[in-house]
Amino acid sequence: MSELVTNLARVRERMARAAARAGRNHEDITLVAVSKTRPAETIREAYHAGVRHFGENRVQEWESKQAALSDVDATWQLIGHLQSNKARRAAGLFHSVDSVDSVALAQKLNSALADMASEGSGKISLGVLIELRVSPEETKTGVEEEDLPALVEAVLTLPHLELRGLMCVPPFFDDPEKARPFFRRLREARDALRSHLGSKFLRPGGESFLAELSMGMSHDFEVAIEEGATQVRVGSAIFGARTA
Ligand SMILES: *Cc1c(COP(=O)(O)O)cnc(C)c1O
Numbered sequence: 514m515s516e517l518v519t520n521l522a523r524v525r526e527r528m529a530r531a532a533a534r535a536g537r538n539h540e541d542i543t544l545v546a547v548s549k550t551r552p553a554e555t556i557r558e559a560y561h562a563g564v565r566h567f568g569e570n571r572v573q574e575w576e577s578k579q580a581a582l583s584d585v586d587a588t589w590q591l592i593g594h595l596q597s598n599k600a601r602r603a604a605g606l607f608h609s610v611d612s613v614d615s616v617a618l619a620q621k622l623n624s625a626l627a628d629m630a631s632e633g634s635g636k637i638s639l640g641v642l643i644e645l646r647v648s649p650e651e652t653k654t655g656v657e658e659e660d661l662p663a664l665v666e667a668v669l670t671l672p673h674l675e676l677r678g679l680m681c682v683p684p685f686f687d688d689p690e691k692a693r694p695f696f697r698r699l700r701e702a703r704d705a706l707r708s709h710l711g712s713k714f715l716r717p718g719g720e721s722f723l724a725e726l727s728m729g730m731s732h733d734f735e736v737a738i739e740e741g742a743t744q745v746r747v748g749s750a751i752f753g754a755r756t757a
Contacts (some may be wrong), residue, residue, distance in 0.1 A: 514715065517555070520751050528745065531735035537653070542738055546592060547748030549574065553581035556665050560585050568592040568611070568746050572599045575606055585590070592680070592727075592746055594654040601625040609640030611680045611727055614656045616667045619674060626673030638673050641726055645702055650684055658702060665706055665723075675753050678725025679703050689733035696728050696740035713743040718748040 524544065532539035547568040548556045556567060556578070569575040570593025579589075591607045597618050603610055604625035613619050622639055630637040643664055646655030658665050668676045679702065683695030710722070710734050729737025731750035738745065749755060 515558070516753065517558055517751065521559070521564070524747055524750050526733055528738060531738035534661060535739045537738070543744045545592070545744050545746045546751050547592065547730075548594070548744050548752070549748065551752050553578045556582060557585060560587055562622065564751075565658060566590060566744075568608075568748075570594075572603050572606065579606060582608065592686070604639055605629065605634075605636070607639070609642065609677070610629045611642040612644045612654065612666075613641045613668065614644045614646070614654055616664060617670045617726060618665070619671055623671035630673065640677050641674050642678050642725060643668065644680045645699055645754070648684045649700050653682060653684070657757050658698075661702060662706060663708060665710060667682070668708045669710075676720050676723070678723045678727065680727035682730075683728075683733075686733075689736050692719050692733045693736050693740060696737045696742065699726055699728055699739040 528542055529539040529542065534541060541638065543566055544564065545566040545568045546559050548565045549570045566588045568590045570591070572581070572591070575589065575591070581732040588608045589606070591603055591610045592612060594612055595603055595610060595618060600618055600621035606621050610622060613622070617668070619641070622641070626639050643661065644655040645661060646653055646657055665676065668674055679699055681695060681699045683692045686692055703726060707722055725743045726741050727746060728740070728742045729745040731732070733746050734742065734745040734747060
């Protein structure tokens with residue numbers, strides 16, 4: 514077995530054990546393999562090993578790899594910060610943008626999709642997650658908690674964006690247990706939005722409003738699963754340490 518296959522089995526086992534501890538069904542948790550800095554052949558190998566969701570953090574990098582993987586039927590997700598001036602390209606390249614953090618960016622993505630739809634490209638909607646800034650670090654991205662409800666309401670009015678949930682990137686701690694309050698904060702922010710906006714946007718199956726919580730990376734995804742993650746973003750635990 515290749516190292517990647519072994520690593521993948523280990524990650525899936527860690528996911529299953531964390532889910533069991535939390536009394537959750539491990540099938541409700543999606544593994545998003547973070548393939549930034551990895552070449553197309555490695556991504557293809559992960560696909561053959563069963564991975565169906567991939568996360569990339571830069572538009573340009575994915576643009577350069579995409580052609581070599583056009584036959585691979587996977588879900589490609591942008592998990593890194595997106596500048597408004599690259600929104601149009603991102604809208605065409607990804608199935609979802611998981612780092613939406615402003616109304617302006619959401620509007621740019623929506624209008625890009627509107628244009629693509631009218632050109633008959635076949636693509637009429639884009640999945641989005643809203644990134645909440647849970648970290649006190651200045652450099653970290655995401656919308657501030659006080660601005661979150663307004664952003665959610667704005668995204669819900671944009672017909673080409675399909676709002677699926679929330680995402681966060683806590684600060685790095687050697688002890689993953691220290692990330693727990695940040696993961697909990699994302700879940701509680703989602704629960705608060707559900708009770709504030711739920712009645713307004715209630716429809717059959719309304720309990721799935723903001724169903725997705727994307728949180729947890731290689732060193733802390735078990736804690737994230739215990740706190741309700743539905744998508745974990747795992748890079749180095751699958752592909753090995755990044756050199757870049
Ligand atoms: C790189 C990255 C990850 C994966 O990090 P690992 O520690 O390699 O698992 C997850 N989320 C985001 C936003 C990233 O940029």
